[in-house]
Amino acid sequence: MQVLWDAVTEAFRLLLSGDGETWEIIARSLRISLTATALALVLGLPVSAALAFGRFPGRRIVLALVNTGMGVPPVVAGLVIIVLLWRSGPLGALGLLYTPTAMVIAQTAIALPLVAGFSTAALQHVDPDFRVQMQALGAGRLRSLWTVAAEARLPLLAAGMAGFGAVISEVGAALMVGGNIAGQTRVLTTAAVLEASKGAFALALALGIILLVIAFAVNLVVTAVQQHGRA
Amino acid sequence: MNTPPPLLELRSITVEAGDRTILQVEQLRIERGETLAILGANGAGKSTLLRVAGGLRRPTHGSVSLNGRTATPAQIRQTCAAVLQRPLLRRGSVRANVETGLRFKGVPAAERRKRATQWLERLGLEPLAEQAADSLSGGEAQRVSLARAFALAPQLLLLDEPFGALDAPTRAELLADLRDILNTSDTATLLVTHDRHEAAATADRSAVLHAGTLRQIGPTASVLENPEDAACARLLGFDNILSPAAASRVLGRLLDHAVAVRATDCRLDPDGNGAGTIERILPFGGFTRAIVAIHGIRILSDTPTPAFERLSQLQPGTNVDLHIDASEARTLPCSQPTRRRAKTRNHPDDRLQ
Numbered sequence: 033m034q035v036l037w038d039a040v041t042e043a044f045r046l047l048l049s050g051d052g053e054t055w056e057i058i059a060r061s062l063r064i065s066l067t068a069t070a071l072a073l074v075l076g077l078p079v080s081a082a083l084a085f086g087r088f089p090g091r092r093i094v095l096a097l098v099n100t101g102m103g104v105p106p107v108v109a110g111l112v113i114i115v116l117l118w119r120s121g122p123l124g125a126l127g128l129l130y131t132p133t134a135m136v137i138a139q140t141a142i143a144l145p146l147v148a149g150f151s152t153a154a155l156q157h158v159d160p161d162f163r164v165q166m167q168a169l170g171a172g173r174l175r176s177l178w179t180v181a182a183e184a185r186l187p188l189l190a191a192g193m194a195g196f197g198a199v200i201s202e203v204g205a206a207l208m209v210g211g212n213i214a215g216q217t218r219v220l221t222t223a224a225v226l227e228a229s230k231g232a233f234a235l236a237l238a239l240g241i242i243l244l245v246i247a248f249a250v251n252l253v254v255t256a257v258q259q260h261g262r263a
Numbered sequence: 264m265n266t267p268p269p270l271l272e273l274r275s276i277t278v279e280a281g282d283r284t285i286l287q288v289e290q291l292r293i294e295r296g297e298t299l300a301i302l303g304a305n306g307a308g309k310s311t312l313l314r315v316a317g318g319l320r321r322p323t324h325g326s327v328s329l330n331g332r333t334a335t336p337a338q339i340r341q342t343c344a345a346v347l348q349r350p351l352l353r354r355g356s357v358r359a360n361v362e363t364g365l366r367f368k369g370v371p372a373a374e375r376r377k378r379a380t381q382w383l384e385r386l387g388l389e390p391l392a393e394q395a396a397d398s399l400s401g402g403e404a405q406r407v408s409l410a411r412a413f414a415l416a417p418q419l420l421l422l423d424e425p426f427g428a429l430d431a432p433t434r435a436e437l438l439a440d441l442r443d444i445l446n447t448s449d450t451a452t453l454l455v456t457h458d459r460h461e462a463a464a465t466a467d468r469s470a471v472l473h474a475g476t477l478r479q480i481g482p483t484a485s486v487l488e489n490p491e492d493a494a495c496a497r498l499l500g501f502d503n504i505l506s507p508a509a510a511s512r513v514l515g516r517l518l519d520h521a522v523a524v525r526a527t528d529c530r531l532d533p534d535g536n537g538a539g540t541i542e543r544i545l546p547f548g549g550f551t552r553a554i555v556a557i558h559g560i561r562i563l564s565d566t567p568t569p570a571f572e573r574l575s576q577l578q579p580g581t582n583v584d585l586h587i588d589a590s591e592a593r594t595l596p597c598s599q600p601t602r603r604r605a606k607t608r609n610h611p612d613d614r615l616q
Contacts, residue, residue, distance in 0.1 A: 161347055164319050168345030168421065169364035169411065172337070183354065 039237030068139030080151035101145025110205030130211035138205035143195035150191030268331025276325035300466035309455035344412035350404035402433035496523035528591035535584025
């Protein structure tokens with residue numbers, strides 16, 4: 033119990049004292065995870081629109097792959113990315129391994145199936161005739177898709193939240209492709225793992241609590257947007 | 264003098280779904296300002312036809328012309344507005360919904376507001392204008408759908424069974440409003456419905472669609488009263504379809520053709536010779552249906568309920584006579600339908616395909 037109490041007080045101390053390293057890690061975690069979530073949304077929404085409304089050969093297989101991807105452990109995604117970015121790998125010449133960019137790529141790969149899978153379900157949940165009706169009122173192809181997305185904005189925001197939740201809290205891929213380099217690729221989760229491995233459980237837990245507070249704050253903002261105008 | 268081309272013309276249209284042909288229409292024209300009703304049972308291909316006509320579905324074969332020129336679905340959509348069976352409204356206020364199509368077409372805000380207000384008033388929606396669309400009843404929501412379509416001032420209005428999901432009083436009220444609007448507008452309208460009363464109330468011309476093909480087309484009154492075959496007759500409310508042998512027995516004279524007669528034109532007579540026996544009595548509110556077995560043939564007879572109640576003690580097993588109004592009985596071909604012309608012909612389409 034004492035460890036938990038120490039963790040809570042340490043978390044508040046780190047946050048309120050303006051500890052430079054802690055705030056730097058928080059900022060980096062947010063920057064990497066929010067960028068990865070945004071990229072996953074940019075890539076995932078067209079994929080989900082194609083899966084929800086398109087009729088092309090192999091559509092079901094792609095959908096099954098996306099759904100399978102939702103359950104892929106981050107460490108597996110990290111492994112694939114590290115193989116690609118390794119010095120002798122196909123993208124090794126880019127020299128991205130152990131950089132925040134590599135972490136963004138890995139986290140995007142983790143968030144993408146979640147965003148695409150949940151978004152496909154969200155778009156398919158809207159009455160199929162809704163898009164036809166919008167087209168019948170003069171909406172073009174993209175405009176009608178946009179109106180469907182606007183109708184499904186609540187579950188689409190939930191898809192974004194699921195993607196963000198997955199990447200802000202994952203450690204396997206971040207550790208593998210980022211390397212937990214202080215001042216460069218250290219994020220909240222990798223820092224917590226490092227402190228726990230050193231036996232500094234209170235500090236590790238404090239970082240965990242900070243992670244939860246950050247995730248809560250981001251989700252609170254998105255939920256407020258999502259539920260705007262609802263009782 | 265050359266006749267102006269029709270507003271919209273469907274030519275050699277085929278729509279296939281998998282290995283099934285769900286629509287096959289050789290030719291269908293819609294003239295400016297007219298209301299054309301397509302009558303058909305569920306699954307006849309009505310909605311597919313409407314969607315092809317509105318550029319909402321690409322036919323497998325065939326073309327659609329607009330003002331005499333072959334048009335792409337996108338071009339057709341710019342001239343049309345549709346109201347589907349279920350009112351599909353966006354989140355937001357009633358006014359925002361009525362402005363939806365105008366927004367799509369880039370109409371400036373002031374003009375949008377003016378046109379929306381005009382149609383909100385016309386359809387009695389002004390008090391609900393700022394209300395959330397998802398709080399409306401089915402009838403109100405369908406009114407919003409109509410206002411949204413009319414606000415676009417389309418050249419062609421497509422109505423896909425817009426009253427199908429409404430209760431009878433709401434439907435009657437909305438139908439009356441629609442008729443008033445159509446009478447004072449130069450918008451051409453394509454209405455698909457399974458209800459002949461809706462066609463009778465609104466349409467200048469009507470066509471019967473059965474199993475994806477047009478069977479009859481002509482002036483509404485003529486089509487509704489002159490079914491071409493048993494399938495059309497059933498759809499047009501002729502509840503009793505009698506084979507030549509059955510018709511000969513029931514009508515008491517030798518006939519070489521089938522006969523269709525509405526249940527309302529078969530009158531029960533409890534004081535006659537009692538050649539028939541009531542098998543079942545089905546009260547339907549405004550009218551009461553009796554199923555009468557006569558010479559081994561079942562005939563449906565509908566009587567207004569007050570009149571039925573005045574008839575002395577009718578119940579299953581009671582012997583009755585059945586008087587069939589011969590002038591209301593329609594002859595039908597006894598085998599496969601032959602191609603017949605509608606009674607009145609005043610339109611290039613008014614022929615059977």
